[in-house]
Every structure is written in structure tokens, then in C-alpha cells.
Amino acid sequence: MSFILTKEQEQVQKMMRSFVENEVAPIADEMDKAGEFPVDLVKKMGRYGLMGVAFPKEYGGAGADYVSYAIVIEELSKAWAAAATIVAAHNSLCCWPIFGWGNEEQKQKYLPDLLSGKKLGAFGLTEPNAGSDAGAQQTRVDVKDDCYVLNGAKVFITNGAYADVFVVMAMNDKKKGTRGGISAFIVEKGDPGFSIGKSEEKLGIHSSSTTELVFQDCTIPKDRLLGKIGDGFKVAMSTLEGGRIGVASQAVGIAQGAFDLAVEYMKQRKQFGKKLSQFQALQFEMADMDTRIHAARLLVREAAVRKDQHLPMGKNSAMAKYYAADTAMQVAVKCLQFHGGYGFTQDYAIERFFRDAKITEIYEGTSEVQKIIIAGTIFGKK
Amino acid sequence: MKIIVCAKQVPDTNEIRINPETGTLIRDGVPSILNPDDANALELALEIKDKNPGTTVTVVSMGPPQAQEMLEECLAMGADEGILVSDRAVGGSDTWATSNALAAAIRKVGDFDLLLGGRQAIDGDTAQVGPQIAEKLGLPQVTYVTEFELEEGGKSMVVKRALEDGFEEIRIHTPCMLTAIKELNDPRYMSISGIYNKDKDIKVWNAADIEVDLTTVGLKASPTNVFRSFTPKPKGKGVMLEGDTDGELAQHLVDDLKRKHII
Numbered sequence: 166m167s168f169i170l171t172k173e174q175e176q177v178q179k180m181m182r183s184f185v186e187n188e189v190a191p192i193a194d195e196m197d198k199a200g201e202f203p204v205d206l207v208k209k210m211g212r213y214g215l216m217g218v219a220f221p222k223e224y225g226g227a228g229a230d231y232v233s234y235a236i237v238i239e240e241l242s243k244a245w246a247a248a249a250t251i252v253a254a255h256n257s258l259c260c261w262p263i264f265g266w267g268n269e270e271q272k273q274k275y276l277p278d279l280l281s282g283k284k285l286g287a288f289g290l291t292e293p294n295a296g297s298d299a300g301a302q303q304t305r306v307d308v309k310d311d312c313y314v315l316n317g318a319k320v321f322i323t324n325g326a327y328a329d330v331f332v333v334m335a336m337n338d339k340k341k342g343t344r345g346g347i348s349a350f351i352v353e354k355g356d357p358g359f360s361i362g363k364s365e366e367k368l369g370i371h372s373s374s375t376t377e378l379v380f381q382d383c384t385i386p387k388d389r390l391l392g393k394i395g396d397g398f399k400v401a402m403s404t405l406e407g408g409r410i411g412v413a414s415q416a417v418g419i420a421q422g423a424f425d426l427a428v429e430y431m432k433q434r435k436q437f438g439k440k441l442s443q444f445q446a447l448q449f450e451m452a453d454m455d456t457r458i459h460a461a462r463l464l465v466r467e468a469a470v471r472k473d474q475h476l477p478m479g480k481n482s483a484m485a486k487y488y489a490a491d492t493a494m495q496v497a498v499k500c501l502q503f504h505g506g507y508g509f510t511q512d513y514a515i516e517r518f519f520r521d522a523k524i525t526e527i528y529e530g531t532s533e534v535q536k537i538i539i540a541g542t543i544f545g546k547k
Numbered sequence: 548m549k550i551i552v553c554a555k556q557v558p559d560t561n562e563i564r565i566n567p568e569t570g571t572l573i574r575d576g577v578p579s580i581l582n583p584d585d586a587n588a589l590e591l592a593l594e595i596k597d598k599n600p601g602t603t604v605t606v607v608s609m610g611p612p613q614a615q616e617m618l619e620e621c622l623a624m625g626a627d628e629g630i631l632v633s634d635r636a637v638g639g640s641d642t643w644a645t646s647n648a649l650a651a652a653i654r655k656v657g658d659f660d661l662l663l664g665g666r667q668a669i670d671g672d673t674a675q676v677g678p679q680i681a682e683k684l685g686l687p688q689v690t691y692v693t694e695f696e697l698e699e700g701g702k703s704m705v706v707k708r709a710l711e712d713g714f715e716e717i718r719i720h721t722p723c724m725l726t727a728i729k730e731l732n733d734p735r736y737m738s739i740s741g742i743y744n745k746d747k748d749i750k751v752w753n754a755a756d757i758e759v760d761l762t763t764v765g766l767k768a769s770p771t772n773v774f775r776s777f778t779p780k781p782k783g784k785g786v787m788l789e790g791d792t793d794g795e796l797a798q799h800l801v802d803d804l805k806r807k808h809i810i
Contacts, residue, residue, distance in 0.1 A: 172619075173742050173743055176619070176620065176623060176737060176742045177739055177742055179737075180623070180736050180737040180738075180739070180742065212738070213736055213737075213738045213739060214738045214740045214741075218739055222740065222743075226740075227738070227739035227740040227743055228739075228740060228744075228745075229739050229740075229742070229743045233739065233743075237739070
């Protein structure tokens with residue numbers, strides 16, 4: 166295996182650094198404070214292939230690999246985690262299950278508009294009483310002769326208020342539960358009986374839209390089923406398995422972004438007649454963090470390479486997400502500390518990184534769920 | 548339309564430092580980039596291509612083999628083809644010899660409607676190669692182009708040329724050469740799809756391929772050569788004058804100038 170990026174991956178990194186410097190970093194603070202969803206930025210990201218990174222060109226994707234996808238998410242997150250949330254939820258959680266589980270008609274119908282960024286995607290699994298315990302779905306589907314009828318509600322849905330296409334899980338047979346009782350459907354904005362509910366006010370990633378989805382006798386045609394009836398839990402779990410690479414990359418980016426802010430601050434801030442960068446105790450803390458961030462990045466890249474080569478990667482992506490999220494949180498806490506009182510004000514971006522880091526330990530499988538997955542590979546599943 | 552863009556790989560001068568002892572550039576670790584004005588020329592070509600399906604964009608460059616990286620980036624931005632003239636025989640060329648080699652390469656590419664280039668490269672800052680190529684190919688040319696509009700379905704165009712104290716609006720017929728300045732447009736980024744384009748078409752041509760007269764290219768054929776390069780002495784630190792009113796500020800300025808026997 167190689168630890169060196171390919172020429173294409175290096176070009177993606179170069180392109181992303183330039184894109185982020187000019188298009189993302191300048192708007193991040195202001196948009197975060199306003200809690201505004203970056204509609205124009207999403208269009209630009211679509212133009213440059215960010216909305217369909219690791220999908221084949223025949224469906225309108227950019228034709229890149231998962232390592233490049235990890236680079237895209239990391240580079241965005243170094244400046245603005247919320248932008249990465251929008252891209253990762255769209256790519257990993259909506260486009261991927263349609264690509265991986267959809268039939269040819271569904272792929273032809275949905276992917277070109279999604280992968281080019283003309284339409285935005287979302288994923289509905291979590292419910293008020295089904296978070297980590299995703300099998301406890303209460304949203305139900307009635308299978309009719311000519312349609313499906315959904316009833317229930319989803320919560321904490323990323324991109325909710327701005328998405329056009331939703332991949333939604335619903336229970337078709339409670340007795341079967343996760344073993345064939347859940348099915349996955351494509352729901353479109355404007356489908357009868359489907360509406361967007363409450364929009365959450367969050368600790369961080371303010372500019373990402375997080376809403377409730379409400380289904381009241383939501384009636385959708387038969388061609389919206391993803392896979393077969395009863396495949397839903399498999400659709401959801403395989404989607405999240407790859408999705409973790411996105412969140413782990415986001416965590417690496419947040420950590421690196423916070424770290425870079427601290428480096429700049431420490432080179433300028435003087436106390437006791439010396440720059441902070443000249444205190445060895447702080448230097449050692451920075452050396453620790455630099456090492457941790459690099460280790461997290463290598464875990465992410467390994468999981469991405471395995472995904473590219475279609476090798477089993479559930480354990481790898483779980484380790485990557487668990488470790489990277491933990492790193493993001495620890496690094497953000499320390500880097501804010503090194504900013505002292507200024508770090509606690511909204512005048513310094515480190516405050517935003519500190520708030521944004523936390524979500525990486527929670528969404529797309531909490532750190533505890535990642536440990537369940539890792540432990541399962543050691544001792545076997547229950 | 549068939550468009551040819553001349554581009555150069557240059558060291559990123561924003562990142563360059565100068566060895567104060569020797570006065571030479573420290574090139575180690577300095578990234579190489581597509582020359583900024585050439586990126587504006589390429590952007591113009593790609594905008595024309597976006598609006599006129601069937602348009603092809605060929606980027607021609609001269610330089611060492613690693614300049615292929617820059618051509619790959621041009622292709623990732625949307626160009627169709629890249630040609631690198633690379634040969635020890637053309638190494639060390641000044642602007643006259645460089646334009647001989649590039650003109651020969653462009654003749655080899657064949658017919659075209661529009662030849663574009665940047666005003667100047669940030670490493671040499673001569674602004675001579677573009678106009679010289681146009682002369683050698685017998686093409687009408689407009690330099691310092693800041694606005695552009697196609698007419699008669701691409702047979703002619705109206706361009707705005709930036710001068711020191713104003714603008715000229717010029718109608719020009721194809722084939723012709725234009726040199727771009729940064730005010731012309733905002734160059735696009737590479738796209739991920741462009742980076743992962745499997746049909747990258749980059750050709751490397753040597754002096755024999757472009758059928759150039761070897762007595763007109765390279766260091767020996769160059770009528771000019773760099774005698775010595777040095778770093779100008781750094782200027783002293785500036786002084787900020789302070790005062791509450793304009794009159795007070797002016798008085799400070801006059802006092803200072805008198806003290807230094809300037810007035």
C-alpha cells in the first residue's frame with residue numbers, strides 16, 4: 166500500500182486549497198453567525214464536481230476515488246465544517262444509496278441532477294426514539310398494490326429544508342425488524358403528504374440545515390423502492406459504513422483547521438516577554454496534536470483506499486471515525502485554550518471550530534456506536 | 548472555433564525568496580504554477596468554448612519536462628489538448644528565440660481562429676513573447692485585452708484594450724492574436740471531473756518535431772542574455788505622518804522635506 170497521494174489526488178488537494186481559500190474561507194464566519202445556508206456555494210461546488218466526487222462519469226459524477234473524496238471533505242472542513250456537512254450528507258447519504266442500491270432507471274432518473282449539484286440530497290433514518298438504536302423505527306410503510314404510503318416522522322435530517330431528493334427508511338414489518346422488516350424509499354420534495362417540520366437550532370455547524378421530516382399518508386409510486394422490500398436496514402448500514410469516511414475526514418479537517426489557527430496565534434501572541442510558540446510546554450502539546458491529527462488522517466485514508474478497492478472496511482471506517490472525532494474534539498479544546506480569553510470570543514474563528522467539532526462524535530453513528538462495531542469484530546456480534 | 552493558448556509554467560513569485568548573499572532566487576520548495584496572465588487567456592478560451600459547442604482549445608507551452616504538470620492542470624480546467632515543446636536545443640532561449648520556437652510549434656499545430664496568451668510571465672515580466680509570436684506568424688494582434696465580444700459568428704471580435712490612461716475599442720478579424728490581462732476575467736479552478744479525465748491528451752515535441760531552424764533557438768541564438776541579476780537594496784522604512792487636520796499634515800510633510808534638504 167502507498168502512503169503517497171496519486172497525481173490526481175494531489176491535484177484535487179491543490180484545487181480544493183485554492184477553491185477553499187477563495188470561495189469558502191471568506192464567507193464562513195459571517196454565514197455561521199447568520200446561520201445561513203450557503204445556496205450559492207452549493208452551486209459553485211456542483212460546478213467543480215464536489216457534489217458527486219466518487220461516482221462514475223456515466224451518471225454525471227466526477228469519476229474520482231474515495232481518497233479524493235476524503236481530501237475534498239477535509240479541505241472544506243479546515244475552513245468551514247458546515248460546508249463539509251452539506252457535501253458529505255449529499256454524497257455519502259443520498260447519492261451513494263441510490264448508486265449502490267438503485268436500479269438502472271432510478272440511477273438514470275436521479276443521479277445526473279444530484280451529482281452535478283442541480284439537486285440536493287438528504288437521508289432519513291433517525292427518529293425521536295430511534296437514534297443509535299436505528300432498528301427501533303416507528304415510521305411505517307403500507308405496501309399497496311399501486312403505491313407505498315408512509316406515516317411517521319424523522320428528525321435531525323441534514324440538508325432537510327433545502328433537499329430535493331430524500332432516501333428514507335420505514336418499517337414494513339415490525340416483527341421482522343432489522344432482519345427484513347425495514348425498507349428504503351426515494352421521496353421527492355413535493356410528494357403528497359410529505360412536509361418539512363421543525364428546523365433545529367444547534368450548538369455548531371449553524372449553516373447546515375437540520376430539520377424534521379413529516380410523513381402523513383405520504384403516497385409515493387412503486388418505482389421509489391430502493392432494493393427490495395425488507396432491504397432497508399442493509400441499505401442504511403452499508404450507506405453509513407461509507408458515510409463514516411466523510412465524517413472522519415470532516416473531523417480531521419476541523420482538527421487541522423483548529424491546529425493551524427493555534428499555530429498562527431502562538432507565533433504572534435506574547436506573554437511574559439516571549440511568544441507562546443517559544444514555551445516548550447506548549448510546543449510539546451502542539452507536537453502531540455500534530456501527531457494525533459496525522460494518525461487520524463492515515464486511518465481515514467486507509468478506510469478510503471479499502472472502499473476504493475471494494476475490500477471490507479466496516480471496522481476501518483469505524484476506527485477512523487471514532488479516532489478522528491476524538492482528535493477533533495481534543496484538538497479544538499486545546500487550541501481554544503491556547504487562544505486564552507480571545508478564544509472564548511466570537512472575534513476569533515477558533516470558537517467556531519470548538520463548537521463544530523462536537524457533532525463529529527455524534528452524527529452518522531456516535532463514538533459509542535463505533536466502539537460497538539469495533540468490539541463486535543473482536544468478540545463477535547451478539 | 549479552434550483556439551490556441553500559449554502558457555508558461557512559472558515559479559510562484561509570491562513564494563519566492565532571494566538569497567541576500569548571492570542575489571539569486573531560492574527556488575527550492577517554491578511551487579510552480581500556471582502563469583497568472585496565461586490563466587486569464589485560458590479562461591477566455593474556455594468561456595468561448597462553453598458558449599460555442601464544437602470549439603477546441605489547445606494549450607502550447609515550452610519548458611522542461613515537468614511543465615507537463617501545468618498542461619495537465621490546463622486540461623483539468625477544460626482544455627482539450629496540451630503540447631509541450633521540450634528540448635535542450637531550445638533551452639536558455641530569450642524572448643526572440645522563444646517566440647521562434649513557439650511560432651514553429653503553432654505552425655505545426657495547423658490552422659486556428661484565435662491565438663491567445665497572457666500579457667507577460669511573472670518570472671521574466673517582458674511582455675514580448677506574445678507580440679513576437681504574432682509578428683512571426685503574420686497575425687494582427689491586440690495586447691492588454693480587458694474585454695472581449697465575438698461578432699459575426701466568430702469571424703471577428705470587438706476587444707477593449709487597456710492603456711495607461713484609457714482604453715481602445717478595436718474590431719479585429721480572425722485569425723488573430725490577443726494577449727490577456729488579469730482584469731479580463733476570473734480564471735476557473737480545475738474541476739474534479741477534469742482532473743479524473745482519462746483522455747488526457749498531452750504531446751511532447753522536440754526541436755525536430757516542430758521543424759524549427761536550430762540557428763534561431765536556444766541560448767546561443769539569443770540576441771540578449773542576462774549579464775547579472777541582483778536584488779535592489781531594500782528601501783528604508785516609511786514614515787507615517789500624524790496630524791489632526793490636512794493643513795497640519797501638509798506642514799509636517801514640508802518640514803520633513805526641508806529637514807532632509809529635498810526642498
